[in-house]
């Protein structure tokens with residue numbers, strides 16, 4: 389199996405005023421290339437923390453991890469940044485839109501940084517329901533529209549792995565379904581890996597597999 393992500397014995401805790409608080413212990417899983425995995429579990433179970441670890445924003449206490457064939461333990465901050473620019477697309481709750489650039493300029497910038505052509509992506513703005521909003525600035529659109537623009541940015545970079553935190557979280561049910569349709573269609577046609585954190589069990593069921601963090605990842 390060609391693996392996108394291989395996590396073995398991962399443990400993570402946060403230091404707080406009252407000592408180290410474990411988030412998960414001895415977590416192991418694999419994601420095959422082109423496969424989708426839903427991270428589920430109650431609020432506070434560590435879904436966002438795990439996504440942050442997988443893109444190199446957060447460290448771990450123990451265990452090993454390979455992301456797209458790279459050993460997480462040996463990657464420098466610059467190498468992680470390079471992976472996030474070109475190969476690992478992240479869609480987080482606070483989208484990374486540049487406030488002084490229009491939605492279209494933001495998407496184009498992401499394509500440029502990844503060395504991709506913007507042309508094939510132009511249509512995705514419309515497919516994500518953003519037709520007519522391309523020339524608006526991020527503070528001139530709604531939170532859900534910013535979230536969709538953040539997805540278009542990830543499509544623009546053509547990554548091998550997408551990490552998405554509640555990608556439809558701030559959308560109404562109808563728009564959420566359209567955006568999920570676009571995300572899964574894009575992921576399957578590109579053959580890229582997808583890990584998404586969600587409380588929405590209908591969305592989770594659309595993924596190939598599910599990992600529930602309720603029991604420290606053992607559930």
Ligand SMILES: Nc1ncnc2c1ncn2[C@@H]1O[C@H](COP(=O)(O)OP(=O)(O)OP(=O)(O)O)[C@@H](O)[C@H]1O
Nearest residue numbers: 402403404411429430431432433434435436437438
């Ligand atoms: N920087 C931090 N310092 C200390 N504790 C933290 C920090 N970030 C997260 N935590 C704690 O770690 C646990 C996991 O948080 P995380 O945000 O990963 O959960 P989650 O499953 O994504 O939650 P939600 O569904 O509410 O988004 C929580 O108890 C949270 O309070």
